[in-house]
Amino acid sequence: MLIGTVELGGRRLRVGHRAGEPTLLIFNGIGADIELMRPLIEALEGFGIVIFDMPGIGGSAPSLLPYSFAAMAQLADELLGRLGHDGAVDVMGYSWGGALAQQFVRQYPERCRKLVLAATTAGAVMIPGQPASWARLAGSLHQTGNRIGQLYQLMATVGWTSIHWLHRLAQPCLVLTGERDTIVPPANGLLLASHLANARLQSLEGGHLFIRDQAASVAKTLRTFLREEGSTTSSQGTAS
Numbered sequence: 614m615l616i617g618t619v620e621l622g623g624r625r626l627r628v629g630h631r632a633g634e635p636t637l638l639i640f641n642g643i644g645a646d647i648e649l650m651r652p653l654i655e656a657l658e659g660f661g662i663v664i665f666d667m668p669g670i671g672g673s674a675p676s677l678l679p680y681s682f683a684a685m686a687q688l689a690d691e692l693l694g695r696l697g698h699d700g701a702v703d704v705m706g707y708s709w710g711g712a713l714a715q716q717f718v719r720q721y722p723e724r725c726r727k728l729v730l731a732a733t734t735a736g737a738v739m740i741p742g743q744p745a746s747w748a749r750l751a752g753s754l755h756q757t758g759n760r761i762g763q764l765y766q767l768m769a770t771v772g773w774t775s776i777h778w779l780h781r782l783a784q785p786c787l788v789l790t791g792e793r794d795t796i797v798p799p800a801n802g803l804l805l806a807s808h809l810a811n812a813r814l815q816s817l818e819g820g821h822l823f824i825r826d827q828a829a830s831v832a833k834t835l836r837t838f839l840r841e842e843g844s845t846t847s848s849q850g851t852a853s
Contacts, residue, residue, distance in 0.1 A: 614654055614662055616647065618672070621691055627672030628692065629654070629664040635726070635839055636661030636702040638689065640710030640717070642732075644763045646671025650707075652825055656832035660839075663696060665689075669762020676761075679768045682716040689713075690721050703839050705729035707824050708797065709766055712736055715775045718782050727839055728782065731789040731824050731831075734801040735808070736774035742796040742821075779808040786812040787838045789823075789831070796821035813838070 614631040629647045637660055639650055646666045654662055667685070669675035693702065704725045706714025711733020718725045734740075786809050790802035799816060806814040815834060819827045 619665075619692065619695060621695060622688060624668060624676070624688065625674040626668075626688075626692070627666040628696075629662060630696055631660075631662040633659050633661035636663060636698060637835075637839070638693065638702050638704045638717075639664040640689070640704075640706040640713045641667070641670075642708035642710055643766045644670060645708075649825055652828035653831055656828045657835065661702075663693060663698065663702070665692060667762065667766060669759055669765060673762075675759060676765055679765050682713050682769050682773055683720065685713055685769070686717040686720045689717055690724060693724065700724075701726040703727045703729070705731065705835075706733060707731045708733055708821070709770070712770065712773060712775070715779070715782070716773075718784060719775070719778060722783070725784050728784045728786040729789065729835065729838070730786060730802075730805055732791055732794055732797045732802075732821055733805070734797055735776045735779060735805055736770065737772060738774050738776050738804070740798050740800045740804065742794070742798055776808060779805065780810055783810050785838075787834070788812055788814045789834070790814070790816050791819045791821055791823040792816050793818075793820045794823070 614629050616627065616629045619626050619628045639662065641649060647664055650664060666673040701724055704714050704718060711730045714728065714730060718728055788802045788806045790799040792799065802814055806812040817823050817827055817830060824831055
């Protein structure tokens with residue numbers, strides 16, 4: 614994967630890009646840079662990848678003002694165009710990035726072929742995790758973002774929810790949860806899957822960082838879902 618800097622809409626973004634099929638656009642978690650997803654990206658050999666650090670996180674320049682999920686979805690759409698992706702791609706959102714992924718698909722449904730939501734929620738109606746777990750997460754994540762960058766990410770979530778329009782997202786969707794996730798309890802995945810029109814719910818071993826700690830297992834699950842033909846029917850399952 615090539616990592617470089619892209620000037621887009623007055624913003625300087627650190628971007629990771631790899632050619633391949635299918636192409637997966639990845640939205641990361643709060644305070645997390647591209648490196649958090651590196652084990653998964655390496656395990657997805659052959660897949661195209663588009664990923665970028667949010668403003669003020671990692672190598673992306675800070676935003677001068679707070680931003681909304683809608684603004685970041687537009688930025689992602691423009692980035693895809695800049696990188697030569699004119700049609701639909703697959704979209705994956707992890708944790709905070711899962712909310713952004715939902716917003717992106719709502720704004721640009723023609724841009725998304727399949728959707729993956731991992732360890733994430735429907736926003737303001739989320740089932741909360743354990744406060745102590747949030748403190749531990751801060752120490753375990755590879756965070757290079759400054760405090761303003763993370764604050765703006767938090768501010769984007771205030772009052773946001775997808776619960777009223779989730780049923781309108783028609784794309785096949787895979788909802789992934791960590792069996793021992795105390796940051797975003799698995800019940801949030803069940804809530805998402807029950808409101809999406811065409812979703813499959815799958816539980817994987819691990820806590821909130823299963824996307825990194827169980828990268829090989831996650832990659833295997835993604836390969837199956839993203840390369841299978843036809844639509845997804847609502848179901849639940851557990852993988853180890």
